[in-house]
Amino acid sequence: METVDQHIEDILYSVSDPEIPVLSIVDMGIIKKVEKLDDHFLIHITPTYSGCPAMDTIEDDIVKAFDEEGLKAKVKHILSPAWTTDMITEKGKKALEEYGIAAPRDASIDKAALSGEKNQIKCTNCGSMNTKMVSRFGSTACKALFQCEDCGEPFDYFKCLR
Amino acid sequence: MSDINKEALYDYLLLLGDNSMILGQRLGELCGHGPELETDIALTNISLDLFGQVRNYFQYAAEVVADGRTEDDIAMLRKEHEYKSSLLVEQPNTDFAYVIVRQNFFDHYHYMLLSKLVDSKDEQIVAVAKKSIKEVEYHLDFSSTWVKRLGDGTEESRQRMQDAVNELYRFTRELFKPTETEERMANLGIGADLPSMEEDYYKQLHALLEEATLEVPQGEVFQYGGKEGRHSEYMGYILTDFQFMQRAYPNMKW
Numbered sequence: 001m002e003t004v005d006q007h008i009e010d011i012l013y014s015v016s017d018p019e020i021p022v023l024s025i026v027d028m029g030i031i032k033k034v035e036k037l038d039d040h041f042l043i044h045i046t047p048t049y050s051g052c053p054a055m056d057t058i059e060d061d062i063v064k065a066f067d068e069e070g071l072k073a074k075v076k077h078i079l080s081p082a083w084t085t086d087m088i089t090e091k092g093k094k095a096l097e098e099y100g101i102a103a104p105r106d107a108s109i110d111k112a113a114l115s116g117e118k119n120q121i122k123c124t125n126c127g128s129m130n131t132k133m134v135s136r137f138g139s140t141a142c143k144a145l146f147q148c149e150d151c152g153e154p155f156d157y158f159k160c161l162r
Numbered sequence: 163m164s165d166i167n168k169e170a171l172y173d174y175l176l177l178l179g180d181n182s183m184i185l186g187q188r189l190g191e192l193c194g195h196g197p198e199l200e201t202d203i204a205l206t207n208i209s210l211d212l213f214g215q216v217r218n219y220f221q222y223a224a225e226v227v228a229d230g231r232t233e234d235d236i237a238m239l240r241k242e243h244e245y246k247s248s249l250l251v252e253q254p255n256t257d258f259a260y261v262i263v264r265q266n267f268f269d270h271y272h273y274m275l276l277s278k279l280v281d282s283k284d285e286q287i288v289a290v291a292k293k294s295i296k297e298v299e300y301h302l303d304f305s306s307t308w309v310k311r312l313g314d315g316t317e318e319s320r321q322r323m324q325d326a327v328n329e330l331y332r333f334t335r336e337l338f339k340p341t342e343t344e345e346r347m348a349n350l351g352i353g354a355d356l357p358s359m360e361e362d363y364y365k366q367l368h369a370l371l372e373e374a375t376l377e378v379p380q381g382e383v384f385q386y387g388g389k390e391g392r393h394s395e396y397m398g399y400i401l402t403d404f405q406f407m408q409r410a411y412p413n414m415k416w
């Protein structure tokens with residue numbers, strides 16, 4: 001995201017992904033541009049996945065957050081450049097981990113983990129590497145389901161998308 | 163762009179969207195009925211991806227015609243013969259083997275198609291294709307894994323897979339037989355040149371079937387017609403379900 005007025009950034013920061021409430025949409029990397037037009041701000045957002053059902057909610061939440069500050073915002077959906085997990089900020093990745101979702105790993109580890117190789121993803125509960133994939137698809141399209149073989153914890157892993 | 167090409171572009175976007183939409187609807191029918199929890203989630207997530215892609219195509223199609231039609235009108239309010247999906251994607255969820263084989267036959271095609279469309283001369287098609295291909299890579303991987311696992315599995319799973327392959331193989335060639343619109347769009351550098359993809363498609367597919375210890379049907383008579391609106395009797399049932407809300411409560415919104 002290009003630099004914008006601190007107040008505007010704060011407003012955007014207050015909006016989070018409805019499915020991952022600890023993750024701000026700014027840290028998720030889906031805000032691509034903020035345009036200040038005559039009587040409103042135009043927020044350009046890019047979807048994580050084409051069918052992500054959270055996008056409509058996020059759009060409403062952005063408009064509402066601006067409205068609460070007495071400002072008007074409109075949202076424009078853009079597809080290019082396509083979102084990748086590299087766009088999640090370091091702060092965002094940390095928030096994911098603390099929330100219990102393993103953050104996306106680099107492409108080679110991701111590939112090994114998703115093809116069923118064990119011990120690739122760190123358990124978000126106890127930190128053990130003794131984990132295995134249970135399902136390539138987890139609670140949402142962007143996540144896969146893993147389980148820790150030490151503490152038994154099932155947890156989501158945010159799949160790498162490039 | 164001339165009016166005639168605009169009309170063709172609109173038609174092309176529907177061709178692209180309809181396959182994903184009807185397959186997405188078929189997969190949606192499995193929501194809560196998948197053979198096991200994870201597979202159920204996977205199939206419905208694939209459905210969701212496909213519907214997301216359809217929305218991108220149809221929003222663009224609505225922009226192209228610019229006559230007040232919305233993405234929902236385009237998706238929901240056409241008559242059966244106006245849907246341009248291929249016969250393959252409307253085939254029923256007979257059993258899990260059929261679901262996987264249908265998916266895999268489509269995924270191979272879908273992935274190849276998108277890898278051509280990322281070089282289209284139409285910027286918006288490029289954007290949709292670049293977005294979609296990342297998702298479809300997962301679909302192809304998922305269905306291929308299951309083809310191998312069930313084909314090279316027990317006697318029963320192998321037999322069921324072979325039955326599904328034998329039944330569905332005859333619908334594959336339609337994917338590569340261009341309609342007039344597809345030919346025009348390919349010539350304009352906007353659409354994919356389908357016949358040029360066919361050889362690679364069968365090479366990849368046959369290699370996978372072989373790895374899965376499944377036999378490639380021989381001397382097959384291929385079936386065509388869906389892309390030109392001549393559907394099998396399954397299509398009517400799909401649309402009855404799919405269009406029910408819009409027909410019963412016109413213009414309803416979520």
Ligand SMILES: [Zn+2]
Nearest residue numbers: 123126148151
């Ligand atoms: Zn653990």
